[in-house]
Amino acid sequence: MAVLKVTFTKTARGKLAQMLWVLNWISVLTGIILFSLGLFLKVEIRKRKELMFEDVHSVPDMLIATGLVACAINFLGGKICYDCVDTTKFLRWKLLMLPYIVCTFFFTFCILVGALMCYGMRNELEESLFLGLRNAMLHYKDTGTPGRCYLKRTVDLLQIQFQCCGNAGFRDWFHVQWINNRWLDMTDSKVKDRLRSNVEGRYLMDGVPFSCCNTYSPRPCIQTQLTNNSAHYNYDWKTEERNLWMRGCRQVLLDHYTEIMRSIGCTVLVIWLFELWVLTGVRYLQTAMENLLQQGDPDSESDGWLLENSIAETARSNFQIIKNLGKCYQVDDDPNIDVPSTALQEVSSRQVAVAR
Structure with missing residues (x-):
C-alpha cells in the first residue's frame, strides 16, 4: 500500500511543477545563504586563531x-x-529523476548534520580556547621573540574589546610571568628574591596587565599588589570588583561564538525544513508523472506518493536488493572449478585417436 498517496489532475500537476520550479530557485538562494554563513563563521574563527590551540573549521x-x-x-x-x-x-529526465531524488535526500540529511554540528561545537571550541589562551598568556612577555611578538598586542586587545581578564579570571595572571626579564632590574634585591623563591626561576607577582583594568572603575586602576590591602589606600581586594574585569576571556569568547553558532544553527534548521518540503514535492511530482506515462493519457488523473509500499516493505525490498548484489560478487568455492568436464575429456580423446 502506497504511503501518503495523493491524486493529481492535469492542472494540479502543472501547478505543482511550476511551484517547485520557483521553490528550487529560492533554494539556490538558500544555498548562497549557507555558503555565506559558513564563510562568516570561518572568518570569525580565523580572527582569533592565535588564541586557539587547534583549528576548529x-x-x-x-x-x-x-x-x-x-x-x-x-x-x-x-x-x-x-x-x-x-x-x-x-x-x-525520467531515468534521472530517481537518482536525483536520492542524492537530494542525502544532501538534505547533510544540512541537518550541519545544523546539529553548530550546536555540538561548543565543547570542542571550549577546549581549544582553554589551551590556546593558556599558551598565549605564557608567551605574553615574549615581545622580542620572532613568531610570538604579536601575542601581547593580541591578548591586550582581546581583554579590552571583550572586557575580560585572564583565562578563567584575573588570578590566572598570578601563575605566569607576564613581564619580560629585560624590564626587570636584576640588581634589585626584591627582584632577586622573587626569582629565587620560584622553583622555575620565574618572576611571579600578584599583578595583571593594564588591559585588565575596568574602564568603569571610579578610582585609578590598581594593577600590582592586588592581594595586599595595606599597599593601597581604602582598598580591599576581596570587594574591589570594579577595579578589574572579573570574567575570564575563555568564557566570554565561548559565549560570543556560541551565540553566533546558535543563530547559524537555527537558520540552517529552517533551511533544512524548507529543503525537505521541496524534496517532498519533487517526489510527488516524479511518481505522478511516471504513473501518468504508464496510463498513456496525458490528460488523465494520476496518483503520486512518497513510498510505493509501506516503510517496512520498502526496507525489506531494499535489503533484499543489497543482499542480491552481494551474492553477485561472491567467489565460487567449488573445488572442481578447475577440473575439465567429461565432455571436454571425450572430445580430447577423439582428437587424439583421429591424429593417430
Missing part, C-alpha cells in the same frame, strides 16, 4: 561545501521541474 567547511552543493542541486532541480510541466519533456 569542521563546521564552517561543512556549511561552505553544503552551500555550494545546494546551489548546483537546486539549479538542476529547477530545470527538471520546469520541464515536468510538459509530458514529452519529462521523458528526457
Whole structure:
C-alpha cells in the first residue's frame, strides 16, 4: 500500500511543477545563504586563531561545501521541474529523476548534520580556547621573540574589546610571568628574591596587565599588589570588583561564538525544513508523472506518493536488493572449478585417436 498517496489532475500537476520550479530557485538562494554563513563563521574563527590551540573549521567547511552543493542541486532541480510541466519533456529526465531524488535526500540529511554540528561545537571550541589562551598568556612577555611578538598586542586587545581578564579570571595572571626579564632590574634585591623563591626561576607577582583594568572603575586602576590591602589606600581586594574585569576571556569568547553558532544553527534548521518540503514535492511530482506515462493519457488523473509500499516493505525490498548484489560478487568455492568436464575429456580423446 502506497504511503501518503495523493491524486493529481492535469492542472494540479502543472501547478505543482511550476511551484517547485520557483521553490528550487529560492533554494539556490538558500544555498548562497549557507555558503555565506559558513564563510562568516570561518572568518570569525580565523580572527582569533592565535588564541586557539587547534583549528576548529569542521563546521564552517561543512556549511561552505553544503552551500555550494545546494546551489548546483537546486539549479538542476529547477530545470527538471520546469520541464515536468510538459509530458514529452519529462521523458528526457525520467531515468534521472530517481537518482536525483536520492542524492537530494542525502544532501538534505547533510544540512541537518550541519545544523546539529553548530550546536555540538561548543565543547570542542571550549577546549581549544582553554589551551590556546593558556599558551598565549605564557608567551605574553615574549615581545622580542620572532613568531610570538604579536601575542601581547593580541591578548591586550582581546581583554579590552571583550572586557575580560585572564583565562578563567584575573588570578590566572598570578601563575605566569607576564613581564619580560629585560624590564626587570636584576640588581634589585626584591627582584632577586622573587626569582629565587620560584622553583622555575620565574618572576611571579600578584599583578595583571593594564588591559585588565575596568574602564568603569571610579578610582585609578590598581594593577600590582592586588592581594595586599595595606599597599593601597581604602582598598580591599576581596570587594574591589570594579577595579578589574572579573570574567575570564575563555568564557566570554565561548559565549560570543556560541551565540553566533546558535543563530547559524537555527537558520540552517529552517533551511533544512524548507529543503525537505521541496524534496517532498519533487517526489510527488516524479511518481505522478511516471504513473501518468504508464496510463498513456496525458490528460488523465494520476496518483503520486512518497513510498510505493509501506516503510517496512520498502526496507525489506531494499535489503533484499543489497543482499542480491552481494551474492553477485561472491567467489565460487567449488573445488572442481578447475577440473575439465567429461565432455571436454571425450572430445580430447577423439582428437587424439583421429591424429593417430
